[in-house]
Amino acid sequence: MRRVTVPSCVVLLLTLASCAPSPPAPADPHSFARPGEVVVDHLDLDLAVDFERRTLTGKASLHVINRTGAKRLWLDVREMEIRGVTLGREGTPTTWELGREQPFLGRPLAVEVRPDTEIVHVEYTTHPEAAALQWLEPRMTAGGRQPFLLTQSQSVFARSWVPCQDTPGVRMTYDATVRVPPGAWALMSAENPQRPAPDGVYSFHMPQRIPSYLLALAVGDIAFRPLGPRSGVYADPGVVDAAAWEFADTAAMMAAAERLYGPYRWGRYDVIVLPASFPYGGMENPRLTFATPTILAGDRSLISLVAHELAHSWSGNLVTNASWNDFWLNEGFTVYLEARILEELYGRDYAEMQSLLEFRGMLEEIEDLGADNPLTRLALDLAGRDPEDTFDTVVYPKGYLFLRLLEEAVGREAWDAYLRGYFDRFAFQSMTTERFLDDLRRGLLDARPGLERELRIDEWVHGSGLPDNHPRIESAALAAVDAKVEAWLAGTPAAELDTRAWTTAELLHFLRSLPEPLPAERMAELDDAFGLTTTGNSELLHAWLLHAVAGGYRPADPALERFLIGQGRLKFLRPLYRKLAETEAGRRRALAIYARARPGYHPMSYREIDEVLGRPGAR
Ligand code: BES
Numbered sequence: 177m178r179r180v181t182v183p184s185c186v187v188l189l190l191t192l193a194s195c196a197p198s199p200p201a202p203a204d205p206h207s208f209a210r211p212g213e214v215v216v217d218h219l220d221l222d223l224a225v226d227f228e229r230r231t232l233t234g235k236a237s238l239h240v241i242n243r244t245g246a247k248r249l250w251l252d253v254r255e256m257e258i259r260g261v262t263l264g265r266e267g268t269p270t271t272w273e274l275g276r277e278q279p280f281l282g283r284p285l286a287v288e289v290r291p292d293t294e295i296v297h298v299e300y301t302t303h304p305e306a307a308a309l310q311w312l313e314p315r316m317t318a319g320g321r322q323p324f325l326l327t328q329s330q331s332v333f334a335r336s337w338v339p340c341q342d343t344p345g346v347r348m349t350y351d352a353t354v355r356v357p358p359g360a361w362a363l364m365s366a367e368n369p370q371r372p373a374p375d376g377v378y379s380f381h382m383p384q385r386i387p388s389y390l391l392a393l394a395v396g397d398i399a400f401r402p403l404g405p406r407s408g409v410y411a412d413p414g415v416v417d418a419a420a421w422e423f424a425d426t427a428a429m430m431a432a433a434e435r436l437y438g439p440y441r442w443g444r445y446d447v448i449v450l451p452a453s454f455p456y457g458g459m460e461n462p463r464l465t466f467a468t469p470t471i472l473a474g475d476r477s478l479i480s481l482v483a484h485e486l487a488h489s490w491s492g493n494l495v496t497n498a499s500w501n502d503f504w505l506n507e508g509f510t511v512y513l514e515a516r517i518l519e520e521l522y523g524r525d526y527a528e529m530q531s532l533l534e535f536r537g538m539l540e541e542i543e544d545l546g547a548d549n550p551l552t553r554l555a556l557d558l559a560g561r562d563p564e565d566t567f568d569t570v571v572y573p574k575g576y577l578f579l580r581l582l583e584e585a586v587g588r589e590a591w592d593a594y595l596r597g598y599f600d601r602f603a604f605q606s607m608t609t610e611r612f613l614d615d616l617r618r619g620l621l622d623a624r625p626g627l628e629r630e631l632r633i634d635e636w637v638h639g640s641g642l643p644d645n646h647p648r649i650e651s652a653a654l655a656a657v658d659a660k661v662e663a664w665l666a667g668t669p670a671a672e673l674d675t676r677a678w679t680t681a682e683l684l685h686f687l688r689s690l691p692e693p694l695p696a697e698r699m700a701e702l703d704d705a706f707g708l709t710t711t712g713n714s715e716l717l718h719a720w721l722l723h724a725v726a727g728g729y730r731p732a733d734p735a736l737e738r739f740l741i742g743q744g745r746l747k748f749l750r751p752l753y754r755k756l757a758e759t760e761a762g763r764r765r766a767l768a769i770y771a772r773a774r775p776g777y778h779p780m781s782y783r784e785i786d787e788v789l790g791r792p793g794a795r
């Protein structure tokens with residue numbers, strides 16, 4: 177095997193400049209891959225999971241199609257050691273080079289290939305701090321018996337555990353062999369086992385083509401419960417029954433989604449409830465949604481998250497944003513589908529209530545960002561930026577409102593027929609904003625002259641802020657809550673507000689509508705009335721703790737500490753640490769808590785909180 181070791185930066189730059197052909201402008205600003213030249217269409221993975229070293233070691237065999245007879249295959253990698261690259265079934269050595277590390281993109285791996293090359297084998301070992309991987313000690317799991325490994329590949333982190341063309345514009349099938357310590361389960365975004373393998377060797381098969389950001393792996397102490405003929409839930413053995421109860425409506429959600437948007441094309445739909453350090457609420461890994469345990473409220477009040485991740489089986493996983501600039505095609509569409517599924521199952525009032533909560537959140541976010549901030553656009557330009565910036569933005573509810581605007585303009589019947597056709601026409605393909613608009617014109621707008629201008633579609637898609645012709649979300653229940661907010665602020669004690677029949681959504685709306693800071697005695701009154709400091713509902717606790725920090729409400733201190741240490745969901749951590757950091761005393765407190773919490777966070781979470789707290793040594 178000939179191997180080019182990485183020389184100093186300067187030499188490397190010269191090497192690349194002299195021998196690498198200058199690349200045509202890549203379509204995806206967040207990938208070094210050039211799928212127009214050589215494209216990966218299948219992946220064979222063989223990985224050994226080493227909990228002691230915190231590494232994955234093994235081989236990725238990439239089946240490629242050399243479209244242009246190109247001399248190089250360009251892959252994305254980061255935080256991994258490449259041990260060797262060979263070609264073909266016989267494993268012929270070849271030359272490869274690693275390019276310069278770039279902020280949040282990692283580095284290009286250029287492999288010399290031949291016009292007839294069909295397979296490229298990359299042998300590698302991941303870094304213990306690889307961005308996608310979280311390695312948990314047994315004590316950080318619910319049962320405390322075994323260590324746990326979980327991945328989070330979206331948006332650009334698959335490249336930290338699999339050398340690949342890490343762009344949502346490329347799809348591949350995959351097979352994997354994963355070797356884990358005996359007794360542990362391994363699960364992937366693929367066909368999954370329903371019982372553990374005694375020898376710890378698992379084989380996975382994923383027959384549907386997926387983009388790299390949907391590659392996923394979880395390893396640990398896991399049990400399974402069926403929820404229906406095509407769905408089930410995996411979780412820690414001590415959590416799995418509670419999870420099965422919470423997600424009892426999953427099969428009905430699938431049926432509703434299929435009535436609306438056509439067949440579920442992924443075989444089974446299972447959910448895994450992960451340890452609490454999982455940095456997101458949910459992640460739509462195909463066949464196996466990854467979910468935080470913080471949605472196990474005990475009363476099914478937070479299951480809209482399952483509807484959301486399930487909806488991605490159409491919007492996102494089936495028709496996929498071509499690059500992260502078109503993220504709204506994944507998330508805005510999914511929020512819309514989620515609302516429709518919720519409406520099917522629980523009625524219009526329920527769905528409107530959820531939508532209005534999100535809408536209010538968006539208004540606040542637009543105010544924070546500024547209505548002219550480019551991050552408030554649907555079609556984004558993220559070149560040179562961290563694609564994770566989008567997660568904090570308004571594309572979710574704004575995309576929802578835009579699709580609802582279309583629905584209301586053409587009527588539900590025509591709109592539903594169009595949308596169902598869209599998923600059929602573009603199944604297993606990637607989509608750009610312009611391609612969607614072309615299809616929308618052909619399918620709906622061209623037959624309705626003047627409608628595109630009347631709806632101000634260009635302003636919706638390319639403009640910032642929220643156009644004033646947005647649909648109005650109506651919730652009588654939340655309007656009634658608004659009246660109670662007024663009454664409470666005018667002095668009516670909480671105990672006299674008659675809130676006994678309130679659902680989580682109503683109480684959440686109430687809390688979020690209150691001004692900051694609240695005086696301590698009024699916070700105590702709310703706490704007495706609603707048991708907020710001790711609530712087991714993570715959304716309510718989060719909304720409450722924000723008030724507690726702003727108002728300096730000391731009785732909630734232990735709960736705040738427990739919450740920040742006990743779970744790692746960025747959506748909860750980010751605002752709480754930000755709020756703490758607003759004062760010097762708060763920042764000191766935050767740093768003290770963070771020192772204990774950080775070892776339990778996913779790399780994605782601690783990297784961001786490092787920045788929020790301006791922690792020295794932040795990377
Ligand atoms: N795909 C997203 C999660 C994501 C987005 C991960 C961007 C990395 C980068 C997922 O579908 C999602 O939106 N999750 C939400 C929950 C949802 C109900 C809004 C979350 O995790 O809070």
Ligand code: ZN
Pocket residue numbers: 484488506507510
């Ligand atoms: Zn989503």
